Every structure is written in structure tokens, then in C-alpha cells.
Amino acid sequence: MFSIGDVRRTCPTAMNLSEWQSRLELAACYRVFDSRGWTEEIFNHITVRVPESDQHYLINPFGLNYGEVTAHNLVKVNANGDGVSGTSDLVNRAGFIIHSAIHRARKDAHCIVHTHHTAGVAVASKQNGLAMDNFYAALLYGKLAYHEFEGVTVHDGEQERLVASLGEKTLLILRNHGLLVAERDLPGAFYWMCMLQRACEVQVLCAAMAGPTLALSIEACEVSSRGLHKTDPGNALYSKVFAAAVRRAGITLEALVAR
């Protein structure tokens, strides 16, 4: 996304270079979400595991808009949501419960994204969930799980059931609540949230239109969900999509490193 030279030039003296790179990427992602309106006031989170760390994560400081997040003000927390450098008052501990449960249980899930966008909550509130009847939904075939609503997620007791609901899937619809993606890196999580978001938006519009919606065959869904690698022989699709989204949102390195 940014050249290694730019990353080195802006990296604070006391910070590990890979953590700084991760901070730049995460701050950029918050700002991309802001540019798209995928925000819920000061709530919701995108979290990443700190590189070369098993138990430390980066999260947005509680109280800021997504557009105010920078590489510097991201908070490093442990699995309990305690600030690693004495900044626990800046963390929405209740909101982090979902993220910490999945980060701990899924060692491959280095990035977790959770949103309350209207189209996502609308689909999450429908009895039949996501309809497999449009281009984007077909891409998600076989990757999606559901978790029943138990009330606002503020209790540790739900963590085990949440993890069980997600299993080994990438995408989770939190029924009556919102959307969640757990991926191995941030560009991947962004990509799949884009697809899930598009699927939900199309479904909401389809439901508002007169006449039946054309169903898709299971075969067409399977072909769609398996076919992505054919458009991505260099395995760089997720990074390209994310970098383009950052450019499109007009996010500059200078804005991300502002103090």
C-alpha cells in the first residue's frame, strides 16, 4: 500500500517496523470504512493481531470517529481488552468481547471486521438470512455461518458459543445484529466484507422490487465460490483491491501519521 521506504521514514524510533506497517494499514482501513459510511457512530471495530505477537491486538480508540483514527492513536490491547501501554480507558471493552473471542480461538484470524451497516443488519434480521440469489452472494457460498442473537454482546459467557457458531468459516452473520468477517490479513477481511456488504445491499433492493427474484442453482454458487483464484493468479487480489480503495478514498500517508 505504501512503499517500504515511506514506512521506514515514518516509523517511530521505539516501534517495531512490522507493527508500524500494520498500524498504517489498519488506520487506512478505518478511514476507508468511514468514506463508505460503514460506521456506527463511535462503535464497531476492525482489529488486527500485532505481527509477531500472539496475544496483542490493535483496535480503534473508543470515542473517535473512524475518520479520526491514525497509526499513532490505535490502541494496543491484550486478549482481555486491557491497554498494553496503560491506555485501557480508551478501549470499548464490551465491543472487543466478540473480537477477542475469535482472535483467541482462531489463530489464523489475524484480522476481524464487524459492522452494523443498515443493509447488513436488515439481512441479519431476516429469518432466512442471506439469499443465495445474486452475484455477490454466490461468491460467499460455503463461507458463511450464523450466530443467534443473545442480546447485546457484553458477557464473556457468549464467547464460546460465538466461536462455535463461526467454526472454520470466514463470514458470520450475527442474527438481528450485524456482519462479521474473520480473515488471515486485513486486505482479505476487507475484500470479503465488500462482497458481503454488496450481497446484502442487492438483497435489500431485490426485496423492495415487485416480482420474484431469480434463484441460483447450487452448481452456479459452487462455481462462483471456487472461481476466485482464476482471476488472481499472483494471489495479490486482496491487496490490490484494498490499495485501490485507499487511493479512491483519498487517504494520504501524511493523514495516517498525524499526531
Ligand SMILES: [Zn+2]
Ligand atoms: Zn455489534
